[in-house]
Amino acid sequence: MSAPAAAPAVARTHVVRLPGFSTRVHPRTVLVCGILAAVVVVLFLVSLATGDYRLTLGQVTSALTGHADGLVRTVVLDWRLPRATLALLFGAALGLGGAVFQSLTRNPLGSPDIIGFDSGAYTGALVVMLWWHGGVGQQTTAAVVGGLATACAVYLLAYRRGVQGFRLIIVGIGVSAMLGAFNTWLILTSRLQDAMGAAAFGAGSLNEVGYGQLWAALAVLGVLVPAVLALGRRMRLLEMGDDAARQLGVPAEPTRLLLVAVGVGLTATVTAIAGPIAFVALVAPQVARRLVASPGTTLVGSALTGAVLLQSADWTAQHLVPTTPLPVGVVTVVLGGSYFVWLLVKEGIRS
Amino acid sequence: MTAVSAPAAPDRTAAAARPGAAGERARGVARATTTRGAWWLASLGLLLVVLLASVLVGSKHLGVGTAFTALFDPHAGGPALVVRDLRLPRTVLGLVTGVALGVAGALIQALTRNPLADPGILGVGTGSSLFVVVAVAFFGATQVTGYVWWAMAGAAVVTLVVLVVGSAGRGGGTPARLTLTGVGIGAVLGGVSTGITFLDPRAFDSMRSWVAGSVSGRPLSVTGEVLPFVVVGLGCAALVSRELNVIALGDDLANALGGRVVRARVLVIAAVTLLVGAATAASGPIGFVGLMVPHVARWLVGPDQRWILAFCLTLSPSLLIAADVVGRVVLHPAEVPAGIVTAFVGAPILIALARRTKASGL
DSSP, X not given: OOXXXXXXXXXXXXXXXXXXXXXXXXXXXXXXXXXXXXXXXHHHHHHHHOSSSOOOHHHHHHHHTTOOOTHHHIIIIIIIHHXXXXXXXXXXXXXHHHHHHHHHHTSTTOSTTTTTHHHHHHHHHHIIIIIIOOOHHHHHHHHHHHHXXXXXXXXXXXXXXXXXXXXXXXXXXXXXXXXXXXXXHHHHTSOHHHHHHHHHHHHOOOTTOOHXXXXXXXXXXXXXXXXXXXXXXXXXXHTTOHHHHHHTTOOHHHHHHHXXXXXXXXXXXXXXXXXXXXSHHHHHHHHHHHHHTOSSOOHHHHHHHHHHHHHHHHHHHHHSSSSSOOOXXXXXXXXXXXXHHHHHHHHHHHO | OHHHHSOSOHHHHHHHHSTTSTTSOSSOSOOSHHHHHHHHHHHHXXXXXXXXXXXXOSSSOOOHHHHHHHHHOTTOOTHHHIIIIIIHHHHHHHHHHHHHHHHHHHHHHHHHTOTTOOTTTTTHHHHHHHHHHHHHHHSOOOSHHHHHHHHHHHHHHHHHHHHHHHTOSTTOOOHHHHHHHHHHHHHXXXXXXXXXXXXXXXXXXXXXXXXXXXXXXXXXHHHHHHHHHHHHXXXXXXXXXXXXXXXXXXXXXXXXXXXXXXHHHHHHHHHHHHHHHHHXXXXXXXXXXXXXXXXXXXXXXXXXXXXXXXXXXXXHHHHHHHHHHHHHHTTTTSOOOHHHHHHHHHHHHHHHHHHSHHHHTO
């Protein structure tokens, strides 16, 4: 993967030097991230304010600061806050997870959706859901185990003196097709009610989330997100190749192992709670890279872009059809897939 | 995207992508025309055996005698009804669908010079399904007569879009980009289908058995509805089969040798549309048949498209009907739809093809 060659020109850099401390600052990165953060906040407030019961911005802020009561308080804090927060968090987690995988494989297609993680997680959750009627905890564990096993299988099957991008995606398609067939059969043989619930999970949905899921997600992501950000510098050095990274003092193998663990953890958390939400992990780092004009993956940018993407997709899924909220995954697959095809066309015209 | 969408050197890509070239045997197992004819007769025999098995094997055990009485005596009752009303229709539908999918796969592999092409992988089946879902959810279609044209339209639109988008830019598309484009477009269309089925639980219920891809539970009249389309599609394929041999050499060389590339393309797209649309309307999206069978045929007879198509006529219905029979017995008494069995057999083959040195150089 020659990511740098495909990237826009490197942004202008300033170096800030203070006594005992110095760092590089990319004005464009800072600007873009600032704008993205503002959009995240706006989308967050909008998703709290809109719905069957419309609220003004003032009502929302008063509810958030604890000054509202009655219906406004219930609507904002009890009904809408968990979902809005999870859309933000999961978007960021998927963006980060995707950035880690794409950086590790040095390939924009090396995202968890492509390497079969999603379909494996779905299979795991389905088996527990439909055969054992297990609870949320077992379902989550099964999703993580299924996802990991599938990702390993795809990686090993695609391994042949190294993993090459196209082979990885084709093997991913093959394994996903098998699991997809198995999943279809599982759904086919279950009752309609179970089947619809299972299919909603399979598409990736935030329709059923509440505070229980929010606390669980916060606990896990509270550990993983700082871990990724801390590994960010080493990750960028690793992109230059193992030898160069070692020369610059980065232990290559341990770092890679840590990154894999953290990246899988981020994606698995989302998949276990909301189901496989496709294409955000693939698209967010790519969009972020183009926005900040950086030669490699940017962690903060990817996280913010992922949050913006998932928040807007979730809002669309909720409000597109007034009577029936859709699973958010349906929206992300349509938007993300279109972006993916557009990217292919653009690369095709340029080459 | 660069590594994926702009693979190595163009000449190597062309060589690896050309069916029958370099990596595979230049010529198949059977070289002389008489040997090929013998092999074809053998494959016809295989088809007959599978057809017979499909009539005889099932959850209810019937003797050979009963089965034959059922087939040839229209007044026989009792167990004979199982054969006449259940097993015969699905066998006939399997035959028609299998032929359609296998020939469509061979055509699309030849046209795109892409050994990994398959109507399912390139999203044609998904597009067809989307149009059927739309017809069921919004236009109240319930019978095959109601949605066969929709399936056809979906197949046509997606085939065109994938081929145009996948070959945008200078020098036409590479096999890799074509595949990725098909997968991307297929994902988008599949997402839209899922969305629609969520809005309409009734559509969801009638769709969930259909999306698995199965030849069971459709009366004989369904096959009758789609048969004309398959016949016309096979006619297009027959017209174009010679030209495909020249197209395998590349568009420029094909033009120089007097091949009518544009005509061939139009005919292939028409044939694929008719075949996949008809197969999808009747049986739902069944993947991998169109991927596997042309490879087996090529291994047997080498790169001559006329022979490959002839073998697809016998081998792909054998595969599909065999998959259906296996699906009946493997988890007895539950039935596994044929589309799921073909995915389980076909996906490992796709992986094996992708692992092969030549194909991975795509």
